[in-house]
Amino acid sequence: MAPSESVLEAAAVLPGEDFSRVALTGSAVRLLQKLWAGHGPLMFHQSGGCCDGSSPMCYPAGEFITAEADVLLGVFDLPGCGPLEFWMSRGQFAYWKHTRLTVDVVAGRGSGFSVEAPEGKRFLIRSELLGFPG
Template identity: 75%
Template sequence: MDAVPAGAALAARPVRPGEDFSRVALTAPALALLHSLWERHGPLMFHQSGGCCDGSAPMCFPAGEFLTGDADVQLGLFDLPGRGEVGFWMSREQFGYWSHTHLTVDVVAGRGSGFSLEAPEGKRFLIRSEILDVP
């Protein structure tokens, strides 16, 4: 798989033991929105639970505000130019369903139904997925 999939502006650095490929990337609009959110909120993180409140939308929080643990898997770290690292986490149960896919975080107009930082902007993050092409 290419380091940055088609339509993506930034691939996350792999962090899972034994993996040397990116599982998650950002589109240019998602990257621009993250820069804007970082200016207002400081360091950030993503978590995707697949729960009832957020569906399958990735939620963006100030780093450390959402506590991760054994029920979560870190899929990658985005090196946000001029800012710092943004981790992407997913619930372990959700990862069981999505482990064969590459995820690209994008942005669309409209408000999500969660507590994600972009909601007041009239935008929401969403996931576009494709099958991973790795051995």
Template identity: 70%
Template sequence: MERALEARPRVDGEEFSRVALTAEAMDLLRQLWGRHGPLMFHQSGGCCDGSSPMCYPAGDFKTGDADVLLGTFDMNDVQGEPLGGIDFWMSVEQFAYWKHTHLTVDVVDGRGSGFSVEAPEGKRFLIRSELMG
């Protein structure tokens, strides 16, 4: 799994990226941006696809004190022109478990949750993790 884009760090006091995208995830996000406009991710610890990051139109999922902003992906279109940022949020509870890991958002075939915007595409986002050293 190759990381194509590292997120800009957003956790207070940190200067390293905690989350990245594969090239396949970037391609799908560009398509979804074209249909839905600006996007965001939220990774919860819930029961329904709790291990899958959920992708929403930006602002459709309300975040608050129970969430941590891990990073922002500064996305470009296929011509290299800036699209905008895609924030990656995680529940505080989930972050407590995953704080020592680097997360990479990838794409696989199959239907994920009906709430995530990629579901109708026959694709789903998933997290690949590795311990940070």
């Protein structure tokens, strides 16, 4: 992510937390707005799988069924669109709970079912450790 690129922060949703755990780069926001226009409301799910299973997958909202095995990390107010949830598998969250995630876009096509694949782009996660006092 370019240091000067704008970032959209998700609203904090985990109990007891007042900080965002996930953000979108400006490139991700623009691609999501385009995808929203074609697919309607969207959602992200980050699994703990291998290969593209470890990439954030974007689906039409409700197409990926979440349950107790998943954690809602944040909700974006996507400009001009509406709420976009970011989910992560509970097992993956156990590994990444000390990490802040930023969803970015790169050229190339992933092999998953994410809705951006036909655009010749794919979402990816950039991460940084959260600064906890202590």
